[in-house]
Amino acid sequence: MSKKKLTFIDLFAGIGGFHTAMHSVGGNCVFASEWDKYARISYEENYKSIEPKLFKKDKEGNYLYFNCDITEADPKDIPDFDVCCGGFPCQPFSVAGLKRGFEDTRGTLFFNIANIVRYKKEHGYPPKVLFLENVRGLKSHDKGNTLKVILATLEELGYGVSYTVLNAKYFGVPQNRERLFIIAWFKELIKVDEFKFPYGIDPNGNTIYEKEALKEGTMPTRVSDIFEPDDVVEPFTISDKMWAGHQARKERNKANGKGFGYSKFFGDSVYCSTISARYWKDGSEILIDQTDKNKNPRTLTPVEAGRLQGYRILGNGWLHPECADNQNYNESNPEFRIVVPKKEAYHQFGNSVAVPVIKRLAQEIVIQLLNNKC
Secondary structure, eight states: OOOOOOEEEEETOTTOHHHHHHHHTTOEEEEEEOOOHHHHHHHHHHHTTTOGGGGOBOTTSOBSSEESOGGGOOGGGSOOOSEEEEOOOOOOOOOTTOOSSGGGGTTSHHHHHHHHHHHHHHTTOOOSEEEEEEEGGGGTGGGGHHHHHHHHHHHHTTEEEEEEEEEGGGTTSSBOOEEEEEEEEETTTBOOSOOOOOOEEOTTSOEEOOGGGGGGOOSOOOGGGGOOOHHHHGGGBOOHHHHHHHHHHHHHHHHHTSOOOOOEEOTTOSOBOOOOTTHHHHOTTSEEOOGGGTOOOBOOOHHHHHHHTTOBOOTTOOSSGGGGGSTTTSTTSOBOOOOSOHHHHHHHHHHSOOHHHHHHHHHHIIIIIGGGBO
16 A cells, blocks of 8 residues: 655745745645745746646636635635644734633634644544744744744644744854744644754754754855855945945944944855845845955845755856755755746745755654654
């Protein structure tokens, strides 16, 4: 008898970081939801060849399984699945009459996740695992109440839960990006007491399970690992006017105690700061120093922004060709194609998950949880 295929749904899908990760462990996506027009274009372009059924349409031309508004999705129209993936927005819950459970989540986008899970459970196919991501600030959001309600809701639905904050810089990408991850498993099917998080990847590519072991060394990185060749990045050098503006703003902010403005990095910097969805505006959170070329700093190219999140983007090649062979960018990873305007590409990558983190988590979910079903 053939082994049943691992299935998952991809909610708040963005450009498909979860999809890439779950595909790497043999998963098939049976339903996805994303509202942003340009993100949908990128998602379909990059995953249609992998999962053609996902983009099937009815006679009226409407997608059957590629939803554009999760708040309007009927759980009965979603195929049964094993793993629910989602990087849901951080929203407060109403504090009026708070019981810290399922009913408290109404009116939020997390409710849509919980409602799908509850429906599937009531109809005999409870999702085995929930694989959720959010900003680090979720831990303290609304004085910790938001996370408490989420955890209580998952427990009410019959799930064991583990959560922690992970940093992408320990997983082989040169970016200081912290995100909160919640892993939940249906306790009737999966008999484990906890999920053991991977905290990084060592220089040999092995998983690091103890925070203390990070001090012993992780997969080496440098910001120039993601660089395109010099002739390609030339147009991304910022103007004298913009550079003067950045410097003046930084001085004002410093004097007013409001932060320090732009952040500048070198090619041999071990990592840079977190790229955000607003990077397209002026690139101030990550500027690349070019004093060795007697030039103003430059912004990252869209290709470099994608590589910073761990996507394998060929672009116009690499400043250091050997970087194309590391485990995050080599041919074992699917190529990601940029098919939207520059502004939208920056926005998408700034909103994305860091793929190497999600991939390592997906591997551990399969090993620790899905291979431990009773």
